[in-house]
Amino acid sequence: MAEDKTVFSVCGMCSVRCPIMVETRGGNAAWIQGNPYSALKGALCARGAAGMALEYDSERPVTPLIRTGERGEGKWREATWDEALDYVAARLKNIMAEHGGRSVLWSDRGGPFADLHQAFVRGLGSPNYCNHDASCARNVQHAAQSVMGMGRKQVAYDLRNARHIVLQTRNILEAINVAECNGVMDALDNGCKLSVIDIRASVSASKADNFFMVRPGTDYAFNLAVINQLITRGLYDKEYVARHFHDFDELAAFTAPCTAAWAQEQTGVPAERIEALAAQLAEAAPSVIWHPGWMVARYDDSFYVCRTAYIINALLGSIGARGGLPLVNTPKDVGRKGLNKLAALMPKPEEKRADGVGWRHPQFDAGPGLVNLAYDAIATADPYAVKAYICYRHDPLMAMPDPEALKRKWEGLDLLVSVTFSWSDTAWHSDVVLPLSPYLSRESIIAGKAGLKPQFFVRKRAMQPTADTRADWEILCGLASRLTDVCPAMKHLAFTRIEDIWDYQLRDTGVSIGDFDAKGFVELTDTPLYRTPESFPTASGKLEMVSAKWAKADIHTLKPYTAPAAPPQGAFRIAFGRVGVHTQGHTVNNPLLHEQMPENVAWIHTSRAEQLGICTGDMIEVAPAGAPRNPAGRMKAFVTDCVHPEALFMVHGFGHRLPVESRARGCGVADHELMPGGLERYDTSGGGLSLQEHFVVISKAEQDGGAA
């Protein structure tokens, strides 16, 4: 019997990667809490609490699988790890022999451990590393780059010290980064004001001092009016603007017509409330956070919503300020050496990206590209053939709109591999499933986290796998060792011990792996460091209202406002969001979290529901407005005054159909199935998909059956 122990590790139930402490009994995880030495002080959300239910659940891929039937048919043969890795390596070699290393596409969901993935993709000789961000934060990332010349993560959110926080479609208290939630609640306890701009009342909104239920798709008008208010009433930080703005006058001229009265017409929010908000913000400046958003793949102009959020912060002097958006520090900023990157072991890819990012689309960030455009390359072989695709912890068939259209694009693939710890629509559609150990039974490479106090942290294996699954590094290094004959650089990644990876990463950093034993993470400085910005890494060295980089792509970043289309007669604009007990689709079948919330419901405004004769609890059918006879499924109605009448809101991630998920199957509706043509609808300025530019119709369902 294994000895009882306490292991510091990192949660894997969502993208936040909160630090955790796991107690084991008899070799198995018995209790998980937030790391008591971290800012979490022991706290952990419901999803984190359900980690053991994931580990001990048999309704996940528990052995390597190789497809024997048609894609998506669910016919598999079980394979040993040697067989599965040999098979994938052989298929990759065949494809690369004919089409080159560039014909392999990779996607993941980003995060702190992506260095290993990037190293692997480079080792193949492919430039086509992608993450999921086209369906998430690309618009805000590009907005940050267009205004500040640096990515969104180069600034922190100093929530705890803020005096006014504005959340615009940023449901911070239901997306739940535990440290952030505590930062917000501590700030509110200390008298910080909270303003929420959204199309429905989330939990975040339930804590607000000011709630603005805007007409869906009009956030840009709202923000332009706030800028107008700050400028015309002289409420902005004149010294900061003089020092850091490249082209303030152009902003002032551009926003001059955007009065609060004009915004009232667009948004439905009374002009005096917008005026009052501007005054409150000025009072709290510079300790203001107008959150620029995270999941911003929503509207055709979401990039401009995010841009104006950064501009408002800048006008208030909060970019770089305590209680605002201070600059993060890298190890270098505090006089330390950063981790050695695994990707640095590999030659830099010389090919152009298949998604066109960096050359066809020069304004976009070439790091993770735009995976939706890479899918076009699969379908068209333009600019070149893409024949193999590895999805790592990523389920594009649920994360991207219009899954049937996506499957048609993928018909051009000769190999589709899923590396996953849970069943997903993409895994089910794959040629090979390589089952990843859940986070409690795998370790990860060391990660670095920039911040006011930069740190290194590491995920340790709290217990041995309960099924025939493997850690990420075991899978990728196992493939690397099989590919060294055709990809010589892969010999650098053919590690057989995690300790050797950790040693390489930590070399010359002054930190050893034993230093993580005390707390699970190593801080590189004792006190938070607030740096005053001197310049910004834009072309002008200043904050750019008109981005020079975007101008080169013929995009003028002071874009005139265009009002969103009204829903067709009788239709609703689709809207989606988060809930605290689920992480999109991958927790819906978790026994403990399914028990918390087995299905999603459709939020419908009382006035619209009355017209349709729908009451809370009624079963309704939801269909795309253009295909009313083709409903995505049935769900229950939730009739409320807390959603805008034009919108129909649902939590994302439901409507599972896989027979291997007995709990989740048939519960609720999948919003992404209600977006026909959605893969082609994206913000060409910001790169994000426009997932809320779609309309749906509803009807009361016959009472003869349950959920479809």
Next chain:
Amino acid sequence: MSRYRLKLNKKRCIHCKACEVHCKAKNNTPAGIKLGVHTSSEPVMVDGVPRMKAAYQCCYHCETPECVDVCPTGAMIRRESDGIVYVDQETCIGCEACIDACPWHIPVFNAATATVLKCDFCMDRVDEGKLPACVTACTTHALSFTRK
């Protein structure tokens, strides 16, 4: 009452249900059974801002618990040292008299074991100097557990 007080600071509560799930994970309770129950109201507009109500109910650990009085086997026990009321699983016969006797019907019948389950403030943790699971890991530290 027991010597402890478990309290929810509603202002800090974000309705995330971590309390319930931590309880279930720690006590390994079967599907459908919750020893701590968090209740959230649907949001309603109050003077232009949405508001939600929150409550958390586990067991009140009464000074003179009626569940203890009616238990025919002595399985429902009030620990004199600190007033924690708990069920001895070995002697419980699952008659459910305690459920009827409790003014709030807090004990729950576990069909899998044919016994009754009830919040015991995680007394194994309390005896180790720790806090109940729901309090320890409450996402925003809205729950507190104090010794009177």
